[in-house]
Amino acid sequence: MGRKPCCEKVGLKKGPWTAEEDKKLIDFILTQGLCCWRAVPKLAGLLRCGKSCRLRWTNYLRPDLRRGFLSEDEEKLVIELHSQLGNRWSKIASQLPGRTDNEIKNIWNSRIKKELRKMGIDPLTHKPISPTTEELHRHQQKEQQRRCMDVSCDGDEQTESDYSMGSSKTAEEEAKEKSTASPRDPAADESLSNCPEFCTDEVPMLQPHEILIPCDSSACSSSCSSASSSSSSFPRMELPESMHLWGSIDQELTWKSYQEDWKYDVFCFDC
DNA sequence: AAACCGAGCAACCGCTTTGAG
DNA sequence: TCTCAAAGCGGTTGCTCGGTT
Missing domain, CATH: 1.10.10 (Arc Repressor Mutant, subunit A)
Structure with missing residues (x-):
């Protein structure tokens, strides 16, 4: 029996995306907007399945992404949200503008979880680990x-x-x-986020020049990172590696115009 | 210099949810 | 209300890279 595959996998490419593939996908989405992901690879001339395209776009190519380390505040927020929501990464990520569920999940599994354990806190329950x-x-x-x-x-x-x-x-x-x-008392979980000693010695600190200011504070107060809401101050973003090649591939579509396009005629991710 | 190890992260897999007909 | 395709989501895998032995 089994479930139908999400797409015909025969002849489809897997593994890391190339700069050219990225370019094709970005070009397509910027010119055509998003229709259905299943159709995207065919229309964009990609030998990928739609799912793969969606993932690549949402986790890596989306122009409103912030990349790099989580700030201390972001990390605290992740912990607090995780204590409330559990492993619902997309819900958690939606509270952190410019961050993806995949990224939060990776950071949680690779760093935060360990830090919590080190502090004697069960990362699953957010309660003190009670030793036998x-x-x-x-x-x-x-x-x-x-x-x-x-x-x-x-x-x-x-x-x-x-x-x-x-x-x-x-x-x-x-x-x-x-x-x-x-x-710890039951309220301890809540106070966790205020714990001053929380991994401050291990969280890599951002240098001032590395800080990416997503948008002005009023725009950020909303969890919705829609293009329209931040049109007055569009997030400054780091270019995905592949986009550094754009200049040599397509002079017309510069990063700036990319952002401009995005600002005005692309949709709201979270709505 | 080479082998090994662990951290970080991109991408895949498969289950669940959603929404259109 | 039911069915099914598409999208969303979370868990897992596997690759890369830097540090250590």
């Missing part, structure tokens, strides 16, 4: 061993970070200990 008695016993033994080491060490100061760098498990256990020592 067995784990506690093991931890106590380790702690004892460590203290012995400290004493035997001739004055070598070993910082907390030294431990965490040496073994992530130790760090996790330490965090667990912290959480058991002072159990």
